Amino acid sequence: MPRDMSRHATRGHCPPQMFLLCSFLGLPSFHRQDMAGIKRALDRDLERDRRATTLADLAALGHDVFCWCNRCGHNAVLPTPLLAERLGAAMPVPDVGAHLRCTGCGTRDIATRPAWPSPGLVSRHG
Numbered sequence: 807m808p809r810d811m812s813r814h815a816t817r818g819h820c821p822p823q824m825f826l827l828c829s830f831l832g833l834p835s836f837h838r839q840d841m842a843g844i845k846r847a848l849d850r851d852l853e854r855d856r857r858a859t860t861l862a863d864l865a866a867l868g869h870d871v872f873c874w875c876n877r878c879g880h881n882a883v884l885p886t887p888l889l890a891e892r893l894g895a896a897m898p899v900p901d902v903g904a905h906l907r908c909t910g911c912g913t914r915d916i917a918t919r920p921a922w923p924s925p926g927l928v929s930r931h932g
């Protein structure tokens with residue numbers, strides 16, 4: 807029985823560690839189709855993400871907006887309801903930064919993202 811297994815392994819034209827490479831080279835046309843499918847899936851994900859993160863979504867979740875100055879590193883968490891009132895609830899969170907001005911250095915080069923609770927806090931909460 808052990809001899810049969812070892813003979814089977816050595817009879818294969820692909821050594822085990824080469825299997826991935828062999829399957830890649832053996833299926834060039836499928837590979838190209840897979841890449842197109844992956845690209846479409848990625849685009850779909852990005853599109854969905856862009857739509858999902860609006861001020862209205864964050865307000866519904868009860869999260870605020872984290873703002874970071876790309877020039878001087880000044881950062882702050884702004885209340886989502888305040889931003890939604892000024893900029894509109896349909897404003898995507900990454901676009902909020904274009905409407906802000908840094909209180910530290912005065913630049914408008916501000917990055918914004920949802921101020922998600924840290925994973926540590928979430929796990930401790932349960």
Ligand SMILES: [Zn+2]
Binds near residue numbers: 875877880910
């Ligand atoms: Zn600044």
